[in-house]
Amino acid sequence: MKKTWWKEAVVYQIYPSSFMDSNNDGVGDIKGVIQKLDYLKELGIDVIWLSPVYKSPKDDNGYDISDYEDIMDEFGTMKDFDELLNEAHKRNIKILMDLVVNHSSDEHKWFIEAKKSKDNKYRDYYMWADPKDGKEPNNWGSFFGGSAWKYDEKSNQYYLHLFTKKQPDLNWESEDMRKDIYSMMKFWLDKGVDGFRMDVCNLYSKAKDMLDIDENGAEGLYMNGPRVHEYFKEMNKEVFSKYNIMTVGETPGVSPKHARDYVGEDRDELNMLFHFELMDLPNQSDKFYKKPYKLTDVKNIFMKWYNGLHNVGWNSLFMNNHDQPRMVSRFGNDKEYRVESAKMLATLIHTLSGTPYIYQGEEIGMTNVEFDNIKDYRDVETLNYYNEKIVDEEELELMKRIKITSRDNARTPMQWDKSENAGFTKATPWINVNPNYKEINVEDSLKDKNSIFYYYKDLINLRHENDVIVYGDVELICGEDENVFAYKRNLKNEEIIVILNFYNNKINFEIPAYLDIKESQIMMSNYEDKIIKNNVITLRPYEAIVYKVKNK
Numbered sequence: 001m002k003k004t005w006w007k008e009a010v011v012y013q014i015y016p017s018s019f020m021d022s023n024n025d026g027v028g029d030i031k032g033v034i035q036k037l038d039y040l041k042e043l044g045i046d047v048i049w050l051s052p053v054y055k056s057p058k059d060d061n062g063y064d065i066s067d068y069e070d071i072m073d074e075f076g077t078m079k080d081f082d083e084l085l086n087e088a089h090k091r092n093i094k095i096l097m098d099l100v101v102n103h104s105s106d107e108h109k110w111f112i113e114a115k116k117s118k119d120n121k122y123r124d125y126y127m128w129a130d131p132k133d134g135k136e137p138n139n140w141g142s143f144f145g146g147s148a149w150k151y152d153e154k155s156n157q158y159y160l161h162l163f164t165k166k167q168p169d170l171n172w173e174s175e176d177m178r179k180d181i182y183s184m185m186k187f188w189l190d191k192g193v194d195g196f197r198m199d200v201c202n203l204y205s206k207a208k209d210m211l212d213i214d215e216n217g218a219e220g221l222y223m224n225g226p227r228v229h230e231y232f233k234e235m236n237k238e239v240f241s242k243y244n245i246m247t248v249g250e251t252p253g254v255s256p257k258h259a260r261d262y263v264g265e266d267r268d269e270l271n272m273l274f275h276f277e278l279m280d281l282p283n284q285s286d287k288f289y290k291k292p293y294k295l296t297d298v299k300n301i302f303m304k305w306y307n308g309l310h311n312v313g314w315n316s317l318f319m320n321n322h323d324q325p326r327m328v329s330r331f332g333n334d335k336e337y338r339v340e341s342a343k344m345l346a347t348l349i350h351t352l353s354g355t356p357y358i359y360q361g362e363e364i365g366m367t368n369v370e371f372d373n374i375k376d377y378r379d380v381e382t383l384n385y386y387n388e389k390i391v392d393e394e395e396l397e398l399m400k401r402i403k404i405t406s407r408d409n410a411r412t413p414m415q416w417d418k419s420e421n422a423g424f425t426k427a428t429p430w431i432n433v434n435p436n437y438k439e440i441n442v443e444d445s446l447k448d449k450n451s452i453f454y455y456y457k458d459l460i461n462l463r464h465e466n467d468v469i470v471y472g473d474v475e476l477i478c479g480e481d482e483n484v485f486a487y488k489r490n491l492k493n494e495e496i497i498v499i500l501n502f503y504n505n506k507i508n509f510e511i512p513a514y515l516d517i518k519e520s521q522i523m524m525s526n527y528e529d530k531i532i533k534n535n536v537i538t539l540r541p542y543e544a545i546v547y548k549v550k551n552k
Contacts, residue, residue, distance in 0.1 A: 195246035256308020263313035
């Protein structure tokens with residue numbers, strides 16, 4: 001396995017709208033990110049993944065791009081972006097741009113031209129089809145509800161939109177379109193950007209026959225389609241190979257077998273990817289966050305992906321992002337054991353094999369928000385879901401589900417301090433602040449040496465200083481245990497052991513006889529003292545321990 005900077009890095013995702021508002025218009029911006037670079041330097045991260053800051057009408061909060069080579073007015077100017085890039089690099093922090101090229105905005109100049117006529121040069125940049133029996137060309141559905149086809153009266157054709165109707169899918173079959181995309185990518189890389197996170201990139205290729213989806217799903221139709229690897233190899237040849245960058249693909253619906261094709265070190269495609277098997281586990285069903293899945297389900301997913309990519313390619317490690325509920329609310333306990341469970345989950349993500357991703361606010365234990373009124377939500381997916389379901393469901397039950405699953409759980413403003421609007425803005429924020437900001441904020445975290453923030457900082461340092469955590473093998477310990485997630489990391493003569501209690505009750509964990517931890521050094525723990533008797537560790541709620549095994 002080759003050593004590279006992006007395997008050793010820790011990535012911090014910023015959702016610009018919600019990070020820091022520098023000009024008090026209620027929306028976060030690029031200058032706000034610049035203001036907080038020293039905070040991120042203190043945390044110790046290596047890379048910022050910046051969610052889209054391009055020109056956009058914001059139908060899907062910036063993932064609908066109207067100009068790939070300009071900055072959204074709300075976020076600032078290209079001069080501001082250049083300053084961010086320069087100031088981040090001064091602090092040895094790299095910038096990863098969000099590349100959204102499965103689709104554009106319907107307000108992009110390409111689509112405006114494409115709609116003018118079937119003979120327009122840009123018509124082929126998008127996916128058009130004739131009606132079938134006077135209706136949509138096939139039964140493909142949008143990820144946000146309803147049909148994936150929008151009728152265009154002028155041409156009597158439909159265009160494809162796998163997301164909102166204002167996000168028409170680009171036609172990757174068009175060589176001219178691909179060349180324009182590659183030129184745009186070089187525009188950013190020549191500025192000094194350090195790589196791309198690639199939005200739903202395994203959806204680029206669509207089957208020409210566009211058959212209806214059946215019981216086999218979208219596989220091979222628009223998910224992991226027939227030419228997708230051809231496109232990535234071309235992209236790598238034309239763009240990636242010419243720069244020392246990091247590329248990570250967002251790839252819903254992939255298996256480890258798929259992943260080897262996308263990120264295999266001999267494949268010349270991508271560096272790593274995000275899969276969503278962990279995110280696909282059943283979500284919590286009530287306010288106490290009872291887990292309707294077993295811990296072995298979680299272990300099996302992590303180990304399946306480790307084994308599937310071991311010595312072949314590289315993985316990404318995350319438990320929340322801008323599209324997912326907060327991880328401490330979903331996988332931990334965001335009430336009485338918020339601090340302990342946040343630290344335990346962080347230990348898992350930062351001591352396994354792969355590149356860890358931190359989502360903004362995770363490092364202070366930010367939680368899901370519980371808006372009581374649908375009018376408080378801003379996410380297009382949530383609003384579409386509500387409008388679709390309210391016809392047949394009781395509002396109380398529907399809102400209960402939305403509180404648990406909405407993407408807006410991750411999008412409430414960053415909680416900087418106890419002042420109004422959590423120090424995010426002095427104006428009315430574009431989305432309400434989580435009311436718990438007076439108890440959970442950066443200011444208090446930086447004052448408390450036992451805070452989640454400093455635990456993250458120590459974990460990041462630990463990873464930076466120990467190659468065994470980055471490059472070591474992973475061996476599961478007591479894999480059938482439904483309470484404790486434990487594993488070894490091995491590299492040459494180095495060995496560490498990680499033991500995690502995933503629940504809010506005490507567990508007596510018997511250490512297997514083949515493990516010798518009696519003289520081992522405790523490298524990290526979220527409790528100060530340890531309770532060990534006769535080779536049995538009494539693990540308190542959400543306890544996490546990382547041992548360095550003494551060399552023999």
